[in-house]
Amino acid sequence: MASPEQKGLVPFTRESLELMKQHIAKKHSEEQRDLKPNTDLEVGKELPFVYGNLSRGMVLEPLEDVDPYYKNKNTFMVLNKSRTIFRFSATWCTLSPFNSARRTTIKILVHPFFQLFILISVLIDCIFMSMTEMPKWGSAIQNILLGIYTFEILVKLIARGIWAEPFYFFGDPWNWLDFSVTLFEHITRYLILGSNTIIFSISRNLRILKIISLNQGLKSFTGILIHCLKKLTGVISLTLFFLTVFSLIGMGLFMGNLKHKCLRWPQENETATLHNRTENPYYMRETENFYYLEGERYALLCGNRTDAGQCPEGYVCVKAGTNPDYGFTNFDTFGWALLALFRLMTQDYPEALYHQILYASGKVYMIFFVVVSFWFAFYIASLFLGILAMSYEEEKQKAAEKAKKIEPKFQQTSKELQEGDKAVETKTTQIEMKKRSPTSMITSLNMLDDATAAIRHEEESEKSRKRCPLCWHRFAKIFLIWNCSPCWLKLKEFIHMIIMDPFTDLVLTICIILNICFLALECYPMSEETNNVLSIGNLIFIGIFTAEMILKIIAMHPYGYFQVGWNIFDSLIVFHGLAELYLANIHGVALFQTFKVLRIFKLAKYWPTFKILMQILNISLVALKDLVLLLFTFTFFSAVVGLKLFGMSYEACVCNIDKDCRLPRWHMHDFFHSYLNVFRILCGEWIETLWDCFKIAGQFSCISFYMMVILIGNLLIIYLFLALVSSFSSYNPATTEENNEAKNLQRAVAKIQKRINYVISKILCKNQNVSKETMDHVNAVYVKENISDHTLSELSNTQEFLKDKEKSSSTEKNTMTENESQSLIPSPSASETVPIASGESDIENLDNKEVQSKSGDGNSKEKVKQSSSSECSTVDIAISEEEEMVYECEKPKHLKNGYRRRSSPGQLSRASKKGRIWQNIRKTCCKIVENSCFKCFIGLVTLLSTGALAFEDIYIDQRKTIKILLEYADMIFTYIFILEMLLKWMAYGFKAYFTNGWYKLDFMVVLVFCLSLIGKSREEFKPLTSIKFLRALRVLSQFERMKVVVRALITTTLPALNVFLVCLLIWLAFSIMGVHLFAGKFYECIDPTSGERFPISEVMNKSQCESLVFNESVPWENAKLNFDNVGNGFLSLLQVATFNGWITIMNSAVDSIGVNRQPNFEENIYMYCYFINFIIIGLFLPLSMLIGVIIANFNTHKIKQGGSNIFITVKQKKQSRALRRLLCEESQKTIRRPGNKFQGFVFDLVTSEVFNAIIMALICFQAITIMIQSDEQSQNMDIALSWINLVLIILYTGECVLKLIAFDCNYFTIGWNIFDFMVVIFSVIELVLPIMVGYYLVSPSIMELIRLSRIIHILRPGKGPKVFHDLLLPLMLSLPALLNISLLIFLVMFVYAIFGMYNFAYVKKEAGINDVSNFETFGSSMLCLFQVTIFAGWDEMLNAIFNSKWSDCDPDKINPGTQVRGDCGNPYVGIIYFVSYILISWLIIVNMYIVVVIEFLNIASKKKAKTLSEDDFRKFFQVWKRFDPDRTQYIDSSRLSDFAAALDPPLFMAKPNKGQLVAMDLPMAAGDRIHCLDILLALTKRVMGKDVRMEKMISEMESGFVLANPFKITYEPITTTLKRKQEAVSATIIQRAYKSYRLRQNDKNTSDIHMIDDDKEVQATTERAYFDKAEEKSTIQSQI
Secondary structure: OOOOOOOOOOOOOHHHHHHHHHHHOOOOOHHHHHHOOOOOHOOOOOOOOHHHHOOOOHOOEEEOOOHHHHHHOOOEEEOOOOOOEEEOOOOOOOOOOOHHHHHHHHHHOHHHHHHHHHHHHHHHHHHHHOOOOOOHHHHHHHHHHHHHHHHHHHHHHHOOOOOOOOHHHHHHHHHHHHHHHHHHHHHHHHOHHHHHHHHHHHHHHHHHHHHOOOHHHHHHHHHHHHHHHHHHHHHHHHHHHHHHHHHHHHHHHHHHHHEEEEEEEOOOOOOOOOOHHHHHHHHHOHHHHEEOOOOOOOOOEEEOOOOOOOOOEEEEEEEOOOOOHHHHOOOOOHHHHHHHHHHHOOOOHHHHHHHHHHHOOOHHHHHHHHHHHHHHHHHHHHHHHHHHHHHHHHHHHHHHHHHHHHHHHHHHHHHHHOOOOHHHHOOOHHHHHHHHHHOOOHEEEEEEEHHHHHHHHHHHHHHHHHHHHHHHHHHHHHHHHHOOOOOHHHHHHHHHHHOHHHHHHHHHHHHHHHHHHHHHOOOOOHHHHHHHHHHHHHHHHHHHHHHHHHHHHHHHHHHHHHHHHHHHHHHHHHHHHHHHHHHOOOOOOHHHHHHHHHHHHHHHOOOHHHHHHHHHHHHHHHOOHHHHHHHHHHHHHHHHHHHHHHHHEEEEEEEHHHOOOOOOOOOOHHHHHHHHHHHHHOOOHHHHHHHHHHHHHHHHHHHHHHHHHHHHHHHHHHHHHHHHHHHHHOOOOOHHHOOOHHHHHHHHHHHHHHHHHHHHHHHOOOHHHHHHHHHHHHHHHHHOHHHHOOOOHHHHOOOOOOOOOOHHHHHHHHHHHHOOOOOOOOOOOOOOOOOOOOOHHHHHHOOOOHHHHHHEEEEEEEEOOOOOOOOOOOOOOOOOOHHHHHHOOOOOHHHHHHHHHHOOHHHOOHHHHHHHHHHHHHHHHHHHHHOOHHHHHHHHHHHHHHHHHOOOOHHHHHHHHHHHHHHHHHHHHHHHHHHHHHHHHEEEEEEEEOOOOHHHHHHHHHHHHHHHHHHOOOHHHHHHHHHHHHHHHHHHHOOOOHHHHHHHHHHHHHHHHHHHHHHHHHHHHHHOOOOOOOOOOEEEEEOOOOOEOOOOOOOOEHHHHHOOOOOEOOEEEEEOOOOOOOOHHHHHHHHHHHOOOOOHHHHHHHHOOOOOOOOOOOOOOHHHHHHHHHHHHHHHHHHHHHHHHHHHHHHHHHHHHOOOOOOOOOOHHHHHHHHHHHHHHHHOOOOOOOHHHHHHHHHHHOOHHHHHHHHHHHHHHHHHHOOOOOOOOOHHHHHHHHHHHHHHHHHHHHHHHHHHHHHHHHHHHHHHHHHHHHHHHHHHHHHHHHHHOOOOOOOOHHHHHHHHHOOOOOOOHOOOOOHHHHHHHHHOOHHHHHHHHHHHHHHHHHHHHHHHHHHOOOOOOOOOOOOOOOOOOHHHHHHHHHHHHHHHHOHHHHOOOOHOOHHHHHHHHOOOOOOOOOOOHHHHHHHHHHHHHHHHHHHHHHHHHHHHHHHHHHHHHHHHHOOOOOOHHHHHHHHHHHHHOOOOOOOEHHHHHHHHHHHOOOOOOOOOOOOHHEEEOOEEEEOOOEHHHHHHHHHHHHHHHHOOHHHHHHHHHHHHHHHOOHHHHHHOOOOOOOHHHHHHHHHHHHHHHHHOOOOHHOOOOHHHHHHHEEEEEEEEHHHHHHHHHHHHHHHHHHHO
């Protein structure tokens, strides 16, 4: 809202202009210079109604500006009918505001219809831009549009004036854009420029962006994103730095390697000579001499390492030919290496480059891909997400603060309006007074009156809105409200009672669920019986839903029925079902039938989670509609630019792409394909289409276009994604309000449960009576005779157990839910071990009351669970950690007291002696299992047993010794774990053991060991050995880091299960829709000889295909991924969601024609829309839902743990604090300057900034020398680079020598110096080693990379850019949590790798299973799993596992070295394997992103908050050491200003700061010295202000300082800085008074005159002193 000092709407007159000029000439009031523009009065926004009603005379007329900021800015404003604000300049380079021509153009410009006219013109122009072929009348329309744009520019020029300041024409960047585009269009139309015409014609497409300037919401979002880009400059710089470094590393490791191919080596009996075999270049270039795998386009790559790809017999590995992927994938130059690294960072088709490098260089370089494709890509994505999340949170906070300011003003105005009827009557008089006195200030009464006018305006608008409903009210009362007769009313009440009954809603819900099941049962092929059943079911459900609608209309009247949104949706479902029945026999309505999936969303009415999520989504999309429109505008603009830039090139150079000169599927020759291409780029798939672009156009234009789309498009998408995630992160299922339908479901279920319980209780009534009598008898016997076999809790609760059954069951239910049922996620106080109770057998003779009182005391801490004892256990009490510690400490005391309570020694029975022996045995077992050495031993055995699984690969039968050792090791491991389990049973008891989740896991693993041993011993149980992979899960229970991560994942994921089901339901709708659209249509007739599809001209349907017999096989085949049923549809959608294999699926869908018909190329092209809608609605929106809810759970659990990271242990929390301290202290580590003059000179040299800058320049120069290298470069270049390297080594060595001279032994106390020293040593070895042994041991490129490693000095704190350190800080602080999560990822990969070895080791090698990526060995399995972890290429592996038919594999194939036969896969196991791994790994990786992004937000919030951290105090004392080297704890007051200026923010005080320091009133000791604690406390008060936490922090600081300095000398302050200043001022006054007195004595004649002058001077001095003092006090008040 506007400020309180508001002005009414006053016409802008000549007097107003003169008055404004006078104000500017006088430069009146400095306060106005500090004013800021009112955000509510910005250009383009509507004028608030508090400024009064807008009369007709003020519309489109110049008015005085109501914003005080523009009072002296030579501006005036104009309002249109919509109250939209426009500002114009009144003077300078423009016509007078009172000029008739300018007034006319202003009226035209601000009129809403003019803007609408321009918008329509732009939209029409966009339609013409998207056309490939222009119609005949298109040029005339374009000329008209050009005239319109020219007219608009002329109007703006006249209305605004020609200048480049705000509110002038050229002061707006959008006007520059319009002017440039219009000028270029005139040039292209009327001037001949030859080849440059295309540049100007493409610039015409920039007019699409004019849509942004015509919409205020789009303009505001554009400004926000530009602000985000400014914040992202540091991230972009750091990304470019890492990309450069990794590109140089790639050049050093892989330069020229991708040219290594398997070349056919001529045999001796061939006619080729030795020269032809070895040195003939033409022989090396012939592609037919290379080895190709079946179905592959490029030759097989190979390497010279043992772990690289090997050539088959008859072929040798040579460096020949070109690089793969048309020569565009290589590391031969810096540019191509940078493109490859950018591709890996964005994870676009990384599996291809992954396989190429591993084939050509070796599997050991998987480390490079792990670092780049996983960690580097993860870190860069986290940086962008973190910065954009910070920006979005800032915008949210600004909006919230603005809303807080508006709300109280609105409430105050509304309250005053209720009492302000008299003010309404005087409105006209007050407006006239404002017109007469435009410069008068506005009072609070004016505010009230303006708001009154606003409310009256709103009331009038509401009345105008209600005029139409009032007319309809009579119609509705007559025709839509049925109150005909009493009989009808009774029938209506009866139907209302039935239709609103809870059981009716339950029946309807069951019908909806059954209808969903019937929809999901549709498949292809489907029998006639199934088809009839589904058809009859469809009729029944349509009938039920129709009956529901009719009954509800009768019960609620049509008027009331259609007032509810869900009823309207239900009626649409019914009308669709009836229309479907009517159109059932009409061909071509398949798309119409797919809308029956909307019945699934009827479930949202009865499902509160579904409903609230849809509401949040609706609200979010409405709020973000401008951002969505901006994203669509950008995609449209990119598609049009791609069409104009590359459309003609695709047609002219299509033969460079396809040998048949046919356009590929992904091109930009027409708008639709161009839009699809842009959409594919935004989905992250861009490298393959970029290769095609390279072949038809220049590399520069292609890279420029693609980088624009990738960077800007992803910025928009990520910002929209974060906005949606932020909306869903506020979801809380506990606060979800249930509607009447959901409550009715609960009531119906509760009634059914109550009646079932009643029937069961009636049936079992006699049994309960008998059991009650028996229990009473048993209780008496057990208390008297077998009391030693019971626990303390049982004895205290046995007698009242049956009486208080309901209460105890409820208590037990709550306790069990938190501490037992979910023991994997215990509360912070829960214990993981259950120690035995002490003195159990000593309570047999205790008085019953004493026992009960004892148990009653325990209830104050924690309610003890009522439970029965196991056979051999007497301890089943679950206690907390605190109670356990107390319990362990008081064991001897309890034992002693227990013996004293015995009546007499003679009463000890034989049973009690046995009980004591049993107790001692259990205590011994407890000590064993709790011993740290025993735990370490079990942990070591667990690791050994897990690691042993990695050796059981396909070569195990050939390694007899290892196989025998593993068999014995399995038996030993089994016996050890069984012994451990027995010891824990003895120590803890059965109940305590089996109520702990981790012990249950251990028990399951023991069973796995036993079953695997049984499987080895007996042949019929041999399949049991395949479950050995579960042994690795025992690692989870042995290591605390694993436990913490698993607990955190369960805590954040389980509450989101409901949301996951909602997302699954959305996928089900798309899967059912896919079945309706594509079921049975993916079949095609394949040519067995070429493996390609027959053209439709040869084969049109299945019958013609079956008539073609090739080798007695029918080539009519179905695609492996299809939509023949809902299950296959889910799998296909999962591949589309992960963008793996989605191109193949879309190709099949687009080519499909019908069932049993041969597909044709892009016959059904608009089926792309189905997949586009799924990616937006089925992937993007559900993903934001799910991640938002996970973040909400993460924050909730984090708050419960006191704000600490939930993925780290307590020990790691301490380590993270130490890490933070280390990061702060490392850069401040200093070395004393040596006393020797020469050493001092060298010290000054090496520590100077110039020297460090020179060294950094040398390092960057070395990086440049690597950048300019290339494969097969000239010999002169090699010589020049070798000399440059020699010079650099000499310079680095000289730097090292100088630092050794300057620092002496202190040189090796700094880690960076040690690193530099090692680099110098390796560099010297590089010079010496080739002379001795040549380049056989170490490659020169490796040594270059070692020298290049010094470039990481740029990331060194205090040396490189500070922004880099700030961006690395969140990663370093979240590193412990990331390492814990990485351990869990590795364990999951390990388990799945072992499972893959057991099930897919012998699968036929094709598609994604090859010599590098397979499941034959553990290493190869890990390569496959890493590939799936980054969601790359898993579709190809699954395709290989799908080979389960005789036509695809050989089930009887003999595998050498093993007894296993066949190379077929198991599709169902493969689907479960990959789908489960993808879900688990996705969940873990999402939490990794959350950890880093939340750390970013925490750091940002700490910087904004007025608080001080431990790091700030540490930095304070580090600066203090420089000013107080002798550690006296005092500093001279004269150095206080320099000290305050040397501090780091937020304690930093910039100069001049002496006035502020004096105002702090610091205590001063003798010698004008100030103590460090006093300075620190004063600075803390200045930063914290009036914060509530300030007093507590100050007291803690004082006590902490006393503890840290117990022997410090006490001091007595004699004055303060403020008193000392006052003393100085007073002394000045006295001196001047004395001087005046002496002057009077010396000159008596002029004494009067001198006295007057001196008195004035003294008075002025005194006044200045008082003003100084007042200013100092005001400074103190403002700072404290």
